[in-house]
Amino acid sequence: MTMADAIERFVPDGSTVAMGTALEPLIPFAAGHEMIRQGRRDLELVGPISDALFDQLIGAGCVRRVTAAWVGNVSEGLGHCYRRACEQGVPAALEVHDHSNFSISLALWAAAWNVPSLPTRSLLGSDILRTNPNLSVGFGLVHVGAVRPDVAAIHVQRADAMGRAHVWGPLGITEEAGLAADKVIITCEELADSGVILSDPNRILLPETKVVAVVHEPGGAHPSPVQGHFKRDHAFYRDYAEQSRSEDGFASWLKRWVLDVPDRASYLQGLDIESLRIQHHKYSAPADFGDD
């Protein structure tokens, strides 16, 4: 399926969307940019930290609410669109449900396990309890209300056409986000044969029954890193931070890298993507699944 089709069909206006669930790596920028191009409105974005992608969707006016632990630019600091939305209501007012990294994970596990909340000792004594209505205190513990995304967009190294995805490196909150979500869109560097994927079932991220779309989108996580494929494009994050400082700067950034770009392949043509490609591969030892 193409990215345009996947977003058109599975991410309508008003959706609750989990993205960037592996924290800094594997951020599905291509999926987010397609949401911007299709003019999505009233989204609720769910994630742990967001390294620039949530800032871009907020600046583009797609977002009604953010449910996250952190929104900004990890190597550069503040998210300027996020600030403008929260401080000035530009381009639109934004509702924020603050979390910590642990509590957003628990909120998704609660939804994954189909219970109303999960308890933790974390957040005791934090003012986050005052600003997020989905957190409550009882019996000396914080009860983190379930957050159930309509859809999770997850970028992985490889997947087959059935939606069985192999992903490696740190996973952040990807598993709970995928399990909690009603639907999962997989975007992948490599569309692999099922034989390759099924040779290592332990590495399959989610049940194939969750996955509604597989989009073969090489470079779909740029500028975030993909283990074994791409380094992080630090300079791109820096340029974004500088340009997004002003509304006009953000508008021209968005035009250049999203609105005037029909798809990911065209986007990549504007970059020296080869300079980011990982050159020295380090393969793990194969696991023996012998059964007879």
Place this chain on the structure above:
Amino acid sequence: MTEAPYTAQELMVAVAAREIQDGDIVFVGMRLPILAYAVALETHAPNARGLFEVGLMRDRPAEAYLGTMGDPPNVAGAVWATRMSNTMAVMAQGKVDLGFIGGAEVDRFGNLNTSYVGDPTQPAVKLPGSGGGADIAILSGRWVTLMDHEKRRLVDRASFITSPGHGDGSRGWRERNGLLGGGPVAIITTLCVFRFPEGGGEAYVDTVHPGHTLDEVREQTGWSVKLAKEVSETAPPTEAELSAIRKRDRITKD
């Protein structure tokens, strides 16, 4: 006066590294603490492990430049690559000895604000948020924060407590409120090192960095500072510390 043979940041990294004890599990974070972890391993804590909320444990620092904890060089050579909730499990069990947390504002009781300046419903500044900061503040055994020493950052009372330190400063505040770990033990700034009394309370100036004075500290702090019985000079970075830091020069410059 001759110029110090090291930068303020290098001194802060060396002081932070000394907070790491051999065998500690350290919730590392980014930037200066990553360097401090590398220095501690090379100088006095070869068996310290680094835990990263992205879902990684390491027993040595990455060999290449990191823009974030999730960069490929931090993953290759990890001793554990996993999901975030598993790293939180280690911390929730009280097994993380030391954490590092950054912040925009710290107050006299070590409470950190990384969320809102001003009224949260109409903030003057919206900061990025907790990330894992609140979790580390509440669940790690002890923690340290590093900060530029400016009056707008070292405030009397944080207007919003994202990551609780010693709360209202009363003895035993953390225990009474169910917080697991011992809370902040030090604030390392560009001018001095604050420490806290056992069992919680208010930060006091323990050492002042070479080339700086208590008057400067007083001037740049948003409350009337308490002092240790004897305020001494911060020990400058040793040769070994400096060489470990400078080996990772690119990270310092970030």
